[in-house]
Amino acid sequence: MSDAAKEHVSVVVVGGGQAGISTSYWLKQRRIDHLVFERKTAGHVWSDARWDTFCLVTPNWQCDLPGHPYNGPDPDGFMVKDEIVAYVRAFVAKVAPPIREGVSVDRVTKRPEGGFMVTTSEGDYTAAEIVVASGGYTIPIVPRMAERLPATIAQIHSEQYRNPQQLPEGGVLVAGSGQSGAQIAEDLHLAGRKVHLAVGQAPRCARFYRGRDVVTWLADMGYYEMTVDEHPLREGVRDNTNHYVTGRDGGRDIDLRRFAKEGMELYGVLEDFSDGRLKFRENLAESLAFADKTYNGINAAIDKHIAETGVEAPPPSVYEPVWEPEAERGTLELEGSGITSIVWCIGFLPDFKWLDASVFNGAGRPMHKRGVTTEEGVSFIGLPWLNTWGSGRFGAVGKDAEHVVSKIAERLSMRRPALGLAV
Template sequence: MNENRIAHYPVVIVGGGQAGLSTSYHLTAAGIDHLVLEKRTAMHAWESQRWDNFCLVTPNWQCDLPGHPYAGPDPDGFMKKDEILAYLKAFRAKVDPPIREGVTVRRVSRRAEGGFLVATSAGDVSADAVVVASGGYHEPIVPRMAERLPPTLVQLHSAEYRNAGRLPDGAVLVVGSGQSGAQIAEDLHLAGRKVFLAVGNAPRCARFYRGRDVVTWLADMGYYDMPVEQHPLREGVRDNTNHYVTGRDGGRDIDLRRFATEGMELFGVLRDFDGTNLLFDTHLAQALDDADRTYNGINATIDKHIAQKGLTAPPPSVYTPVWQPERERPALELAASGITAIIWCIGFRPDFRWLDAPVFNGAGHPQHRRGVTAQEGVYFIGLPWLHTWGSGRFGSVGRDAAHIVAHIAERRAGADAALADRDTAA
């Protein structure tokens, strides 16, 4: 294709999720022409990569997409999957983005004359700026050892799990205890399935404490407005595993120890399969203790806040373990266990190979400051802790989008002013 004839846009947004559409909202408000490219359909991950009983783990009042705050009857509740989809559908209708769905971006490269060439499955376009809104969860992680497991064993990634009824009869091994792993293990457990859970290093937190949702306390304490530069871990917080908790049935703690008293079998991190046995680390007790330490630590910070502000609240408490592993089990014979399915809940890895720009560190992660990179015209939006805890969530992605669009508008104004000065000089 003749590059001189291709369509040109001031901004191209790659990704049609809540981050991309939030950016589109602010670009439209600023009067900046743009195009959104989405390889599937807008918001597709919420429908295609969530299980049937999925619900938010943050209260509905935190849903505050641009021009579209939660307006339902239960602000302190937790939207279920169908409610989330309805909320997002209404947001898309409000934004009415200039979007092309079913279009894959194959490569973004810099042009010698400035700007970018965006090669797609539907042809090429050019842009002055590119906003990467595709998130950081691209390739499901499944270990190579999975290739050596018996072919009769059903293996799914968490993104493929829907409900217990779609799995074969028998026990299920859930690998990973982050938000998805803990909640899927609970979903199977409540469905009456025998569950084996390989526990990782994910922390946990209380759902409610001293009369309020813990999220509400932390919001009052300013935690969700803390920029990444002020966090004790700085950018290292971006690598942290999310705390496990649930909004299911009105919200509650997830206590893996309690599950163990009810028949769920807990193991350490799954390391290998020797042809007969699944092999695990023997650090289960430490992982449970560490998770509880975080749980109690968060509650202690709330205690301190209440005391400092002189607030009236129910009395404090400290979680004490309801179960302890009597011994660490390093192996589980697969055939004797009755396991017929494995759900891999160990996350995703990013894939930005299509973006040809010097904006990545040695680990392949984008380098930026609140989404603005050192490469002029390249931006990121919707990544965890892009700026604050809520950057990858409904609560704060709109603020990040507004910041990026303001930067784009300022850059365009500067370019227009420079061009006017040249014309005047001529």
């Protein structure tokens, strides 16, 4: 395609999830021409990469996409998968973004004369600004040890898990105890499957405490307004594993110790497979204690808030372990264990290899200030803790998108004042 034939837009948004569509909402509000490229369909992750019993772990009232807050009958409840899909689809329909679905962005490079060349599966475009809204959960992580497991063991990643019935009969090893791992382990456990869970250093929190949802308490305490710069861990908070808890059946705690009492087998971190044995780090007791310490620490912070504000609430409590491992199990003979399948729940990696820009640190992570990078014209949106806890969620992604778009509008108006863009 010749230079003259290339279509030019002011802004190209890469990714059509809630982050990309929120960005489109604010670009439309400012009448800035743009295109959104989505390699599948808008918001597809909620329908294509979640299990059947998936639900939100935060109350519905926290769903506040721009121009599209939750307005259903149960603000304190937790939307289930079909309701989430409907909520996102309604948002997309309301925004009516200029989106190219089924189109992948293969390469973005800087042009000598300014702006960017955007190479896509349907041809080339040029743009003054690039907004990366593809998220931080793109490439499923499966360890290389998986290649050495017997072919008789069915293996899937958490994004492929739908329900217990899709797995062969027999025991299931769930590797990882973050939000997905803990909830999938629970889903299998409730279905009567024999579950073996490799537990990592994931924190947990209570669903309800002293008469209210813990999320509501934390909102009152200003936690969700805390920026990454104000957090004690600073940018290190972006590396934190999310707390495991569930909104299932109206919401409840996830207590791995209780599951163990009911027959779930718990181990430390899965580290290797060799000589027919699964090998685990002997850190189960430590990991369970860490999760409980976090649980009680959050509740103690709520106790302090209640004491300082004088809010009336039921009395405090402290979680006491209901089960302790008798001994650490460092190995498990796979043959004879009854395990016939493994669900890998050890996370995702971002995929930014298509972006040729000097915005990444030594670990390959984007360097930015609330999504704005030092590379003029390159912005990010929708990443975990981009600015606050809710940046990668329905709760605050719209506010971050508004901020990013305001900076884009300022740059465009300085470059092309004749357009008369609002700032």
